[in-house]
Amino acid sequence: MAERKKSFSVLLNGLIKENPTFRLLLGMCPSLAVTTMAKNGLGMGAAATFVLVGSNLVISLIRKIVPDKVRIPAYITVIATFTTIVQLLMAALLPEINKQLGIFIPLIVVNCIIFARAEMFAQKNGPFLSVLDGLGMGAGFTLAITIIGSVREILGAGTWMGIPVTVNLFEPAIMFILPPGGFLVMGFLVALFNKLTNKKDRNAECETGCGVGCPGCSKAVNGGEA
Amino acid sequence: MENMLYVNSSPHIRSEVTTQRLMLDVIIALIPAAFAGIYFFGFRAALLIAVTVISSVGFEYLIRKVLKRNNTIGDLSAAVTGFILALNLPPELPFWMAIVGSFFAIVIVKQLFGGLGYNFLNPALAARAFLIVSYGARMTTWTRPFTTAADIDSVSLATAADIDAVSFATPLGALKEGSNLPELMDMFLGNIGGSLGETSALALIIGGIYLIARSVISWHIPVIYIGTVGLLAWIMGPNGIFTGNPLFHILAGGLMLGAIFMATDYTTSPMTKKGTIIYAIGCGVLTMLFRLYTNMPEGVSYAILLMNVSVPMIDRCTKPARFGGKAHV
Numbered sequence: 001m002a003e004r005k006k007s008f009s010v011l012l013n014g015l016i017k018e019n020p021t022f023r024l025l026l027g028m029c030p031s032l033a034v035t036t037m038a039k040n041g042l043g044m045g046a047a048a049t050f051v052l053v054g055s056n057l058v059i060s061l062i063r064k065i066v067p068d069k070v071r072i073p074a075y076i077t078v079i080a081t082f083t084t085i086v087q088l089l090m091a092a093l094l095p096e097i098n099k100q101l102g103i104f105i106p107l108i109v110v111n112c113i114i115f116a117r118a119e120m121f122a123q124k125n126g127p128f129l130s131v132l133d134g135l136g137m138g139a140g141f142t143l144a145i146t147i148i149g150s151v152r153e154i155l156g157a158g159t160w161m162g163i164p165v166t167v168n169l170f171e172p173a174i175m176f177i178l179p180p181g182g183f184l185v186m187g188f189l190v191a192l193f194n195k196l197t198n199k200k201d202r203n204a205e206c207e208t209g210c211g212v213g214c215p216g217c218s219k220a221v222n223g224g225e226a
Numbered sequence: 227m228e229n230m231l232y233v234n235s236s237p238h239i240r241s242e243v244t245t246q247r248l249m250l251d252v253i254i255a256l257i258p259a260a261f262a263g264i265y266f267f268g269f270r271a272a273l274l275i276a277v278t279v280i281s282s283v284g285f286e287y288l289i290r291k292v293l294k295r296n297n298t299i300g301d302l303s304a305a306v307t308g309f310i311l312a313l314n315l316p317p318e319l320p321f322w323m324a325i326v327g328s329f330f331a332i333v334i335v336k337q338l339f340g341g342l343g344y345n346f347l348n349p350a351l352a353a354r355a356f357l358i359v360s361y362g363a364r365m366t367t368w369t370r371p372f373t374t375a376a377d378i379d380s381v382s383l384a385t386a387a388d389i390d391a392v393s394f395a396t397p398l399g400a401l402k403e404g405s406n407l408p409e410l411m412d413m414f415l416g417n418i419g420g421s422l423g424e425t426s427a428l429a430l431i432i433g434g435i436y437l438i439a440r441s442v443i444s445w446h447i448p449v450i451y452i453g454t455v456g457l458l459a460w461i462m463g464p465n466g467i468f469t470g471n472p473l474f475h476i477l478a479g480g481l482m483l484g485a486i487f488m489a490t491d492y493t494t495s496p497m498t499k500k501g502t503i504i505y506a507i508g509c510g511v512l513t514m515l516f517r518l519y520t521n522m523p524e525g526v527s528y529a530i531l532l533m534n535v536s537v538p539m540i541d542r543c544t545k546p547a548r549f550g551g552k553a554h555v
């Protein structure tokens with residue numbers, strides 16, 4: 001029972017509590033660059049999820065064989081393998097989205113989310129939990145960049161997933177599909193996300209138990225007093 | 227008896243100056259420019275000013291309600307923002323775009339960062355930059371003074387010919403295109419194309435003198451900013467160095483409006499005199515770089531916005547030394 005509860009919380013962890021984009025602020029580059037359309041966010045998220053699940057699984061399987069000193073090159077090789085697979089798959093099956101995402105598909109190799117999960121999770125946990133973590137994190141990333149993409153597409157192009165929403169009613173503000181709009185939408189969504197999920201955090205205990213140093217602790221302390 | 231020994235904490239010196247009074251002075255100082263705009267661009271200019279002022283105050287009221295903060299429309303700062311925003315817009319801009327601009331200025335730039343005194347950019351200028359990036363064609367459709375332009379809203383901006391039918395280049399636009407430049411006297415009075423309130427240097431200078439006389443702003447930022455622009459215009463002339471016409475660049479575009487009313491915003495300008503000088507020179511240098519070496523005709527708004535964000539850095543570098551302490555930097 002406890003085991004099942006733990007796997008469930010690992011799966012949900014990436015969605016809200018440690019949402020890679022809104023909470024951990026990892027993988028900012030694709031989050032800002034490809035989110036001009038909701039569809040792009042979905043495609044990018046799916047590709048990253050595939051790589052995350054695959055690399056988390058393999059890395060957790062080989063974690064006891066790989067010597068600590070060479071773990072980074074070993075992980076890179078694993079991640080690059082899965083990235084190549086997803087790149088070729090997308091080129092074959094979804095050429096249109098592949099064209100839109102362009103360089104950002106091969107750049108999944110150096111995406112911080114995948115690396116962070118390999119180092120922080122897959123290296124320390126078994127294959128089953130690591131796959132769940134990859135799924136959860138991937139879902140959280142997909143959710144986040146699809147939301148960013150939706151906001152930017154609706155405001156900046158007046159469409160959603162390519163379907164006209166407001167484009168016939170008034171001129172969309174194209175700033176939102178340009179780089180400044182990306183930063184703006186990103187910043188305000190992070191603020192909003194943290195505002196909405198902050199209440200839960202106040203009662204949360206700091207998991208790492210590191211004392212006063214980390215943001216998690218200070219938040220818990222301040223929140224407790226407030 | 228107890229009241230006789232009552233001593234409260236500092237400040238003991240009080241002044242009659244309130245936020246409301248300062249903002250009222252700014253509004254008074256803007257009136258000549260507004261009248262010039264209405265005189266040259268017709269009744270629609272007055273409507274545009276009314277729309278931005280009312281929508282700005284309305285958004286301020288609503289967002290403070292939503293954020294459960296106290297009501298601050300009484301300090302008139304929202305009205306000033308709306309007023310300055312209107313003077314920054316082309317006279318024939320659709321009203322709903324002006325309202326979007328007010329929303330961006332008040333809700334996004336001002337209130338979400340904490341309200342008056344906490345905005346990191348000048349709200350009106352940030353809104354102008356937002357509108358220029360978003361609705362580039364509309365924001366650069368200038369009308370000829372004294373032509374009511376037969377209701378530009380009915381003209382679709384689909385073809386270049388349509389735009390030409392109602393548009394009129396600003397002096398800086400004409401400079402970029404290499405076409406005929408307007409007379410300096412017209413530029414001084416405001417008989418040129420441009421944003422609603424930026425064309426008449428005379429009216430803006432009258433407002434600026436009023437503000438300086440009332441000690442609302444000090445002379446440093448406007449004078450140094452405009453002086454830097456004039457000096458650089460003279461040095462970086464079209465036919466080699468020291469051949470430029472400083473007066474043209476001083477009177478053209480939004481320099482007067484920017485230097486007098488927007489660069490001097492208390493929140494987004496440095497605190498020390500030394501910092502102020504660095505800030506004003508920076509504004510001037512950036513303005514001239516944008517005007518001469520980029521593909522944009524005008525650079526005042528981006529120059530001021532860029533200097534706005536560097537104000538915390540300037541403040542840190544110009545912090546005065548504590549008495550007996552070591553100087554910073």
